Every structure is written in C-alpha cells, then in structure tokens.
Amino acid sequence: MTSIYDASRFESDHTFEADVAIVGTGAGGGTAAEILSQHGLRVIMLEEGPYWTAADFKMLERESYPNLYQESAARKTKDKGVNILQGRAVGGSTTVNWTSSFRTPAKTLDYWRERFGLSDYTDAALAPYFEERERRLNVARWAEPPNANNDVLQRGAAALGIPTAIVPRNVKGCWNLGYCGMGCPTNAKQSMLITTIPSALSRGATLVSRVRAERFVLDARGRVASLECLAMDGRGIHPTAHRVTVRARHFIAAAGAIGSPALLLRSALPDPHARVGKRTFLHPTVISAAVMPQTVDAFSGAPQSVYSDHFLYIAPLDGPIGFKLEVPPLHPVLTSTTITAFGLDETRAMASFRNTSAIIALLRDGFHPESEGGMVELQSDGTPLLDYPFTAYVWEGARRALDAMAKIQFAAGARTVFPLHENARPYRSLAHARAAIAAFPMEILRTRVASAHVMGGCAMGADPKRSVVDGDGRHHHVDNVSVFDGSVFPTSIGANPQLSIYGIVARNAQRLASALI
Amino acid sequence: MNRRQWIGSAVAAGVLIAGAGAAYEFQPDSDRAILAAIGPVMLEGSLPPDAMQAFLDGFDIAVAGLTPSVQHDVEQLMTLLRLPPTRLLLAGVIKPWHLASRDEIAAFLTRWRYSGMATLRSAYDALHQLSCAAWYGNDRAWPQTGYPGPPKLR
Numbered sequence: 060m061t062s063i064y065d066a067s068r069f070e071s072d073h074t075f076e077a078d079v080a081i082v083g084t085g086a087g088g089g090t091a092a093e094i095l096s097q098h099g100l101r102v103i104m105l106e107e108g109p110y111w112t113a114a115d116f117k118m119l120e121r122e123s124y125p126n127l128y129q130e131s132a133a134r135k136t137k138d139k140g141v142n143i144l145q146g147r148a149v150g151g152s153t154t155v156n157w158t159s160s161f162r163t164p165a166k167t168l169d170y171w172r173e174r175f176g177l178s179d180y181t182d183a184a185l186a187p188y189f190e191e192r193e194r195r196l197n198v199a200r201w202a203e204p205p206n207a208n209n210d211v212l213q214r215g216a217a218a219l220g221i222p223t224a225i226v227p228r229n230v231k232g233c234w235n236l237g238y239c240g241m242g243c244p245t246n247a248k249q250s251m252l253i254t255t256i257p258s259a260l261s262r263g264a265t266l267v268s269r270v271r272a273e274r275f276v277l278d279a280r281g282r283v284a285s286l287e288c289l290a291m292d293g294r295g296i297h298p299t300a301h302r303v304t305v306r307a308r309h310f311i312a313a314a315g316a317i318g319s320p321a322l323l324l325r326s327a328l329p330d331p332h333a334r335v336g337k338r339t340f341l342h343p344t345v346i347s348a349a350v351m352p353q354t355v356d357a358f359s360g361a362p363q364s365v366y367s368d369h370f371l372y373i374a375p376l377d378g379p380i381g382f383k384l385e386v387p388p389l390h391p392v393l394t395s396t397t398i399t400a401f402g403l404d405e406t407r408a409m410a411s412f413r414n415t416s417a418i419i420a421l422l423r424d425g426f427h428p429e430s431e432g433g434m435v436e437l438q439s440d441g442t443p444l445l446d447y448p449f450t451a452y453v454w455e456g457a458r459r460a461l462d463a464m465a466k467i468q469f470a471a472g473a474r475t476v477f478p479l480h481e482n483a484r485p486y487r488s489l490a491h492a493r494a495a496i497a498a499f500p501m502e503i504l505r506t507r508v509a510s511a512h513v514m515g516g517c518a519m520g521a522d523p524k525r526s527v528v529d530g531d532g533r534h535h536h537v538d539n540v541s542v543f544d545g546s547v548f549p550t551s552i553g554a555n556p557q558l559s560i561y562g563i564v565a566r567n568a569q570r571l572a573s574a575l576i
Numbered sequence: 577m578n579r580r581q582w583i584g585s586a587v588a589a590g591v592l593i594a595g596a597g598a599a600y601e602f603q604p605d606s607d608r609a610i611l612a613a614i615g616p617v618m619l620e621g622s623l624p625p626d627a628m629q630a631f632l633d634g635f636d637i638a639v640a641g642l643t644p645s646v647q648h649d650v651e652q653l654m655t656l657l658r659l660p661p662t663r664l665l666l667a668g669v670i671k672p673w674h675l676a677s678r679d680e681i682a683a684f685l686t687r688w689r690y691s692g693m694a695t696l697r698s699a700y701d702a703l704h705q706l707s708c709a710a711w712y713g714n715d716r717a718w719p720q721t722g723y724p725g726p727p728k729l730r
C-alpha cells in the first residue's frame with residue numbers, strides 16, 4: 060500500500076486520518092515523525108516542498124534554489140534588509156543545510172532557565188537526548204583536513220592567538236564535494252530526508268509533499284478538529300484547485316520559524332497575550348570576502364569545518380552582542396548575488412572567484428533588551444512576512460565583526476579584503492580596511508546581512524504571558540497542538556541550530572508519545 | 577519640496593499607478609526591452625551580446641520562482657521603469673531604454689544603489705540579485721570565473 064503522495068498531482072480533494080499530523084518535515088518534523096511512529100502511533104507528514112532525493116540533486120544552483128528553498132532562496136525580511144535562506148522540501152532545511160552540528164551552548168540554557176522559567180532545560184538533562192541524536196545522525200568532528208576556505212579562518216585566527224575548533228558534522232561516508240547546499244547527491248549527509256523520514260515511512264507513516272497547511276479548525280471545545288491544506292502546483296508557487304483535509308488526535312506544527320507562527324496566526328488559535336510570531340531571531344550574519352594569493356576553490360570540500368566561538372564569550376551574554384565565526388561555501392549564484400557591486404567591479408571580483416575566500420559572523424540575537432528580534436505578520440494572501448528591525452546595538456556588533464574578520468583574513472595572508480558593504484572597495488591593507496569599516500554607515504541595504512538560521516516566533520516558556528508553548532512544546536491554550544521545531548527557541552541559540560532542534564524535539568516527542576499511547 | 581520628498585512622492589505615485597490595476601499590468605515584451613538595456617550594464621564584461629536571450633529567459637525563470645506577492649512587487653518595479661514619467665523622475669533615464677547609453681544606465685543604477693531611500697536601494701538590490709541569478713546560474717557564465725561546474729560523480 061502506497062503511503063507517499065505528491066499533492067500537485069491530485070485530481071480531487073483528499074481526506075486523511077491519523078493519530079498525529081505533522082506539518083513540515085525538517086529538523087523538527089522529521090525527528091518527531093520517527094519517534095512517534097516508533098511508539099506505534101499512526102503519523103502523517105505534510106510538506107509544502109517537493110520530495111526530491113539523491114538522484115534529483117544535480118549540484119546546480121539554478122535547479123536547487125527554486126525547488127528546494129523558500130522563495131527561491133531569495134526570501135527577505137519586510138524592509139528587504141536581510142536575505143533569508145530556508146529549505147522547502149521533504150527534509151526541510153536539513154536537505155540543504157551545511158551539516159554543522161552543535162549542541163545548545165550551556166550558557167544559552169542557563170539564560171532560558173533564568174529568564175523563561177525552563178527549569179528542566181539543564182545541560183545534564185538534555186545531554187542524553189543530544190548524545191542519542193548524535194549517534195542516530197552520525198555526528199562526529201570532521202576528520203579530513205579543512206578545505207582551503209576554512210583553512211583561512213584557522214590560520215588567520217591562529218596567527219592572532221584566537222582559538223578555533225573543528226566542526227562536528229552529521230555525515231556518513233562524505234565525499235567532501237562541497238554541495239551540501241544543493242542537496243547531497245551521495246546520501247552522505249544524514250539529513251531528515253534519508254534518516255528519520257524513511258524510518259517513519261517504514262513504520263507505516265504517510266507522507267504528502269507539495270501540500271501547504273493553511274489552518275487548524277477548532278471544535279466547540281476549543282480543540283483542533285482538523286487541518287485544512289491546499290495542494291500546490293508542481294513549482295510550489297500557486298495552490299491548485301484541490302484541498303486536503305487532515306483529521307487527527309494531535310497536531311504538530313513543525314513548519315519552521317516563520318512557517319509555524321504563520322500557521323498559528325492563520326488559524327487564529329487563542330493568543331491572549333499576542334505572543335505568536337514575536338521574538339523571531341536570525342543570527343544576523345555579516346560577511347567578509349578576501350582574495351588569497353593561492354587557489355581556494357571555496358565551492359569544493361566540506362563547506363564548514365572550522366569555527367571560532369571566541370567572540371561569543373569575551374563579554375557576558377547580555378553585554379555587547381557576541382558572534383560566532385564560520386565560513387560559507389561559495390558558488391557562482393550565491394557569490395554574485397551577495398557581492399555588493401555591479402558591472403565591471405563585480406565582473407573583476409568574479410574573475411578572482413577561485414582565489415576568493417569568505418568568513419561569516421553570526422550575531423547572537425535575543426539576549427539583550429535592544430535585541431528583541433522580529434515579528435511574523437501575515438500578508439493579504441495569508442503568506443508570512445518577517446519584520447526584523449535593526450537596532451544600534453546589533454549594528455555595533457556587525458561593525459565589530461567586520462573588523463575582526465578583516466584582521467583574521469589579513470593575518471592569513473589575504474591579498475585584498477572586501478567587507479560586504481555597498482561602500483566598500485577591495486582593501487590592500489588592514490589599516491585601510493579598518494578605517495573604512497569604522498566609517499561605514501551601518502544601515503539595511505548598505506551592509507549585506509543574510510540569515511540561514513531563523514529561530515523563535517513560538518517561544519516556549521513557563522509563563523503563558525510571555526510564551527506560546529510550554530517546555531514540552533505543548534500549546535499553552537490548545538490542548539492537542541504542539542510546536543516541535545526551531546520556532547520554540549525563546550532566544551537565538553548562539554550556534555547553528557539543527558542539533559538543538561533534534562535534541563529538544565526528541566525529548567518533547569517522547570513525552571508526547573507517552574501522553575498519547 | 578526637497579529632492580528626497582519629491583522622489584518619495586514619485587514612488588508613491590508610481591505605486592498608485594501600478595496599483596490602479598488592469599491598464600498597467602505586466603508587459604513581457606517591453607519589460608524585456610528594459611532588461612535587455614539594464615542587463616549588459618549590470619553584468620558588464622561578463623554577459624556577451626549573444627547570451628542576451630539566455631539572460632532574459634533566466635530572468636523570467638528567476639521571477640517565476642518568487643511568491644505571488646514578490647512577483648507583484650517586481651511587476652510594479654518594471655511598471656515604474658517602463659512608464660516614461662516615472663522612468664524620468666525615479667530612474668533619471670531620459671531616453672527610452674533601448675536608446676539610453678551605458679553611462680546613463682550605470683548612473684541610474686549607482687543612484688539607486690546609494691540612495692538615501694531604502695526603497696530605491698531595495699529596488700536596485702532586486703535588479704542586481706535577479707540579474708546575477710539569471711546569468712551566473714548559466715554554464716556560459718562560468719568559464720570566465722574559473723568555476724569548473726559541479727564535479728562528475730563516476
């Protein structure tokens with residue numbers, strides 16, 4: 060009996076029934092599907108994106124971005140100041156992510172216990188869940204030498220006495236290709252696509268792709284009775300004429316940050332303190348490019364293998380904003396669209412493509428009164444938009460990060476350094492770069508800001524006045540709804556979020572399973 | 577009225593014109609003429625004349641991958657660039673696009689890029705991002721950058 064459907068091919072309305080319906084198949088949805096089906100519950104997974112597998116992954120940006128990313132990898136914040144990368148595919152963002160796997164930092168958990176009443180969230184209590192997920196997804200420190208792009212960060216930082224470390228990755232038999240962002244063609248990446256989702260399917264779960272969950276429908280007792288969905292066309296842009304209705308005992312929003320709050324907002328679930336969509340975080344990311352004397356080929360090799368947490372912990376969490384340093388993979392579309400120049404200037408920059416390296420700084424937002432994050436709103440067609448205002452506090456950190464990255468790149472022997480700001484030129488000396496960075500007007504659409512880590516918007520917490528779900532991910536006001544994804548984080552993580560989601564969702568899915576069986 | 581307010585009201589007027597509906601809907605042919613003028617300046621030194629068709633097709637594909645509401649924003653932007661009054665007021669391009677010089681178009685892009693108004697900067701950013709996506713996703717753009725293309729598996 061087939062249990063995998065592509066709703067874009069539906070020729071009539073469909074109704075499904077299950078014990079648990081899960082919206083979204085990313086880090087949260089995939090993990091929940093496996094665990095709940097292991098407990099004998101009948102699970103249905105609903106995914107807006109397509110069901111693509113290794114054979115479809117041709118390592119081409121022109122195919123991967125429109126098919127596997129939200130809004131063709133060009134999703135923007137409301138004022139267009141931040142370019143947001145989020146997956147939209149079976150496997151969610153894990154199908155296209157870069158495989159870095161970090162546990163939730165202990166200091167972040169300390170802050171959650173103190174400020175959000177999440178008293179169970181101790182390092183020790185979560186460690187078994189992280190350990191178990193690390194085993195499940197084969198997380199291990201990358202054993203091959205870093206590629207030349209990561210090596211710039213390692214060498215430059217070492218020359219300045221800044222500690223770096225090696226990134227743990229969720230891969231098995233990785234070919235070191237460097238195309239994780241376009242979908243792993245070798246099935247080496249242990250994404251939800253090849254781990255938890257097939258495991259759930261093998262236990263009788265149902266998967267429907269190309270279906271957009273529109274709204275939960277409440278019954279007279281204030282519980283969700285059904286979920287109304289739209290079948291999407293083959294491109295995932297327009298709904299077709301057909302509807303999909305899902306009935307279940309329990310419903311899980313795992314549509315990711317932006318996606319899950321949007322679903323709750325469209326459903327008009329009780330939200331007496333107007334918390335849904337608030338405190339959405341981005342790890343706003345600024346970028347510094349450098350042309351090296353040697354070939355870098357930053358498109359090749361494990362994309363992220365070296366990182367530095369040095370600038371996260373030199374000040375207290377609620378002091379000046381801290382940032383994590385990593386490197387991004389560079390491919391022609393991602394690079395050219397991100398470069399802040401046009402015409403001959405850009406063509407010249409692209410002519411140095413093979414010698415170009417880059418460092419990114421991910422700012423840890425959400426730990427300071429001047430960093431309350433953004434707010435998800437609905438547009439007239441019901442689709443979400445994130446309003447993320449920048450504050451002087453965040454810009455100060457962005458400037459400090461551009462300065463730190465330029466120092467590291469020159470220390471690694473960069474010929475020129477190019478901070479990604481519209482006013483920047485390629486600088487040949489550290490002094491010139493630093494003087495320029497100190498004078499940059501720090502504003503949206505002048506400073507290039509990106510995000511691949513959207514978090515929050517359905518914050519968990521003990522106090523319903525300040526949060527949407529409790530520490531188990533259960534909705535404060537609707538008994539048979541849980542949120543199991545990155546949207547439950549009450550602050551940003553201060554590390555790449557996937558393993559935080561795996562571990563916390565594993566915990567909460569086990570608790571839910573015990574309650575349901 | 578200072579220059580900024582003047583541009584601001586022109587943007588608002590343009591948006592109203594576009595919002596007024598049917599009379600000014602998306603016009604693929606004239607939009608192609610605009611893009612055929614902007615593309616070679618945006619991608620100067622990279623986009624060869626005989627790749628124009630590929631660039632324009634790439635642009636269409638890139639726009640088609642955006643959500644309906646962002647596609648609508650792009651249509652509005654194209655309308656502002658197409659209608660002579662807004663082309664003149666906002667872009668500062670005097671001649672029709674197919675007659676505008678390289679320098680005139682480069683000056684327009686530069687003005688928007690560094691504009692004091694975030695809306696104009698974002699319009700520049702949209703043109704830049706779509707143009708680069710349209711061209712650098714194409715194998716023909718790669719040799720000049722040295723990018724060898726994806727590795728062959730077996």
Ligand SMILES: Cc1cc2nc3c(=O)[nH]c(=O)nc-3n(C[C@H](O)[C@H](O)[C@H](O)COP(=O)(O)OP(=O)(O)OC[C@H]3O[C@@H](n4cnc5c(N)ncnc54)[C@H](O)[C@@H]3O)c2cc1C
Pocket residue numbers: 082083084085086087088105106107108144145146147148149150151152153155156157158159160161240270271272273313314315316318319322363511512513543544545546554555556557558560
């Ligand atoms: C390019 C890139 C690189 C990254 N690299 C790393 C990394 O190296 N390490 C790391 O830890 N993190 C990384 N991340 C981030 C990480 O992958 C995400 O934080 C994580 O996957 C989020 O999990 P989630 O379950 O919250 O949402 P997602 O994994 O994004 O899944 C949400 C899913 O819900 C679907 N959906 C949304 N709305 C609806 C709806 N209405 N109906 C049906 N389906 C819907 C979406 O299509 C999507 O598939 C990266 C992300 C990107 C985009």
Ligand code: SF4
Pocket residue numbers: 158230232233234235236237238239240242243244245246247248360361362
């Ligand atoms: S680097 Fe490894 S995990 Fe990433 S795409 Fe290549 S083989 Fe897959």
